[in-house]
Amino acid sequence: MALLTPEFGLLFWMLLSFVIVFFVLAKFGWPIIVNMVEERKAYIDKSLDEARQAHERLLGIQDEQSRLLKETREEQQRLLKDANETKAKIISDAKERAEVEASKIRAENQLLIQKEQEQAMREVRSQVAVLSLDIAEKVLRKNLDNKPAQQDLVTQLINEVNNN
């Protein structure tokens, strides 16, 4: 049964060596290693978190970029459409105005022509009257007794004048 009875000497040496190992390592060994590993773990976790955030931000920026691009394209399209519309409107407006102007001018011209015509007619008429009076004078001077002949003559003269 010698195996089952602890030897006092060996107990002593074991106690001594284990106590020394325990205190030396508990003071100068394990805490440093374990704390540094934990510190590194925290650092890695932090770095991973930062990387994730950066990635998210990047994704956000890319989204923003494509959104802006899309918006710009839409704006461009809209502007182009607007410009086209404006152009068409300007042209049609101009045409309209030109037509209005033209018709106005035409109307004025017509009026003017009419007036001139009337004036001409009036002048012609006054001329005819003068001429008539002249003719009448002449006729009177020649054939005052021949009444039907005078009448015919006058009518003929007037018609001639009118035809002219």
Added chain:
Amino acid sequence: MKYKAFILFLGLALCSFQAHAGEPEGGELNVNELILEHIGDEYGWHVTTIDGHDFAIPLPIIVRSEQTGEWYLFSSARLHGGHAYEERFSISHEEAHKGKIVETLADGEVVRPLDFSITKDAFTLIMCSLILIAVVLYCARWYRKRQGHPELISPSGFIAFMELVIMSVVDGIAKPCCGEHYKRYTPYLLTVFFFIIFVNLVGLIPIFPGGANVTGNIAVTCVLALFTFAITNIYGTKEYWKEIFWPDVPWWLKVPVPIMPAVEFLSIFTKPFALMIRLFASILAGHALLLGLTCTVFLTVKLGTGMWAGMTAFSMLLSIFSSFVELLVAYIQAYVFTMLSAIYFGLSQVEPHHAKAVKD
């Protein structure tokens, strides 16, 4: 013949020696004695015996004489071959103190003196302790140099391996088993784990500085278990003690005969006792198994060359297999001891839970 001789044997077998080394002069190989001698402790370190000459490394013997009360320090070589030192101290062959130093008093009475000798096991313990301290402090120095620069801590090689093992104990044993105050227990658990596994592994090396059956010695496991016992109870919470002396069981189990408190109180001691026996028995058994297998070689010499060759090959194969198993056992026993210690620490950290149970 020693267990370490199987290395020697391999050389001999290659040279087709007729297993002379296996036959001790004068006849039978006493396997029982051989195995017990090896797995026990010894003064001086017997390496091998060649042609009847013992090759042993002498170790210091420190004893206090019962007669004079003086301390004696001398080399174990002085006791070699049954000699007595100062005609007083000799190694006993009697059953009571077999293999131990005894003192023959003036009146012829034989007593066991106070013995602090650096025996084979004590020597291995001190050597392993120094190596362990050196190795761990070397690792710690590597980390200390990088203090405040967590981005530089990327160990490789040996330190990475040590970190792996250290963190497997911290994350795999201390954190899950010890509860919220696990940091208090981590240094002890790490020390115990590395101490046991290192001494176990050194014990598996069959040549000189290794091969001692240290963790298979009850004195060693006893000290380890006492540490676990002390730490468990020193840090035990109030609730832990309450559950021992006034457990939550029907009153007639506590008054008038305190059956449950007695059982609980006993369990304080049985837990570390089981730790002590488990480690001791498994390492002892491993060493005994390897020795037995090695001895088969020398026991079967008489059976004729063919039989002997067959048995040798067979026992060598088994021996190699068992050595691998022992490597595994070296780790498993260290792990089990550490984990059970951690579990006992965790169990001593109980917080009151009755109030909550009543509310529910």
